Amino acid sequence: MEKEEFLPENIKCPYCGADNAADSEFCGACYKKMRIPAEIRAGVKAQKILKAGFGAVPPAESTGDSRPAFRLWFRLALIAGLFAFYLQWLRKDTYFSLLDFVNLSFHEAGHLFFGLFPRFIMISGGTIFQLLFPAVCLAHLKSRGANLGWQLCLFWIGENLLNISIYAGDAINQALPLVGGGEHDWTCLLTETGLISHTAGVGKIFFLAGSAIIFWSFYLIGKDALARESIDLGERVL
Numbered sequence: 001m002e003k004e005e006f007l008p009e010n011i012k013c014p015y016c017g018a019d020n021a022a023d024s025e026f027c028g029a030c031y032k033k034m035r036i037p038a039e040i041r042a043g044v045k046a047q048k049i050l051k052a053g054f055g056a057v058p059p060a061e062s063t064g065d066s067r068p069a070f071r072l073w074f075r076l077a078l079i080a081g082l083f084a085f086y087l088q089w090l091r092k093d094t095y096f097s098l099l100d101f102v103n104l105s106f107h108e109a110g111h112l113f114f115g116l117f118p119r120f121i122m123i124s125g126g127t128i129f130q131l132l133f134p135a136v137c138l139a140h141l142k143s144r145g146a147n148l149g150w151q152l153c154l155f156w157i158g159e160n161l162l163n164i165s166i167y168a169g170d171a172i173n174q175a176l177p178l179v180g181g182g183e184h185d186w187t188c189l190l191t192e193t194g195l196i197s198h199t200a201g202v203g204k205i206f207f208l209a210g211s212a213i214i215f216w217s218f219y220l221i222g223k224d225a226l227a228r229e230s231i232d233l234g235e236r237v238l
Contacts, residue, residue, distance in 0.1 A: 011036065015145075025227060026147075033145065075148070075225035079218045082155060086214055089162050089207070094176065099156070100163050106130040108179060120192055123185050130160050147224050155217040161210025169203025171196060 010019050013027040014035070020027055024036070088095045110129025114122045138153035170176045171186040178184060190196040 072225045075221050079221055082214075083218065086159075086162075086211075094166055094170075096163075096166075097159075099159060103130045103160055103163055104179065106133045120189070123183075123188050126185055127164055130164075131157060134160060148221065151217050151220045151224065154220070155214055158210045158213030158217060161206050161213065165203045165206035165210060168206055169199060171199045171202075 010021060012018065013020055016027060018027055026033055085097070088097065107126040107130040110125040110127070110132075111122060113129060114125025116122075117125070134153045134156040138150045138157070141149035141153060167176065168186045168190070171184060171190045174184050174187060176184075186199075186202075187196070190199060190202060195202060
């Protein structure tokens with residue numbers, strides 16, 4: 001009779017060396033993809049089911065590198081908190097958050113960075129820079145496999161667009177206080193592009209684009225949380 005071959009229940013991450021369940025798609029420590037073939041993961045899951053059914057082997061103890069299922073709940077709570085943050089723009093037309101102070105610093109740095117370029121580009125530089133910085137952070141974190149990090153940067157880009165929508169929508173009224181006074185960026189930009197009469201529409205486009213990106217980030221955070229976990233609320237999972 002041929003001896004039954006058992007697959008290993010745990011495997012070390014090739015990147016950080018942390019122990020993970022052999023059916024894990026992602027490492028619970030560094031969050032990088034484990035690259036375990038799908039048929040191996042399926043075999044390990046089937047093996048666990050058989051063992052649990054026949055009581056042959058007791059459940060393995062969680063290692064120090066394992067992560068409980070609260071990772072899913074943490075991400076769901078994070079989405080809820082970010083959604084509550086997003087709702088502030090619906091409650092107040094000129095909402096300015098603490099994060100927008102950070103955005104403002106990059107905006108002003110953009111004017112300095114593009115200061116030697118033609119006037120239109122210099123004025124546009126503020127908006128370009130406040131979007132460029134989180135985009136660079138997103139690309140860097142994504143290249144390192146830090147999924148939650150780059151997904152939060154995606155949310156940051158969307159939040160930036162909400163901030164820009166308020167600024168662009170103020171091009172005619174010019175009611176917003178400006179840092180150091182001077183010209184209103186979007187009054188100049190929309191005047192030079194012939195869109196000043198469509199100020200409200202431009203503001204709405206930015207708002208809708210920002211909202212779409214924010215909800216896309218929510219979707220990715222939630223989807224990633226589900227993909228990382230073999231969700232079994234009675235077990236500690238990676």
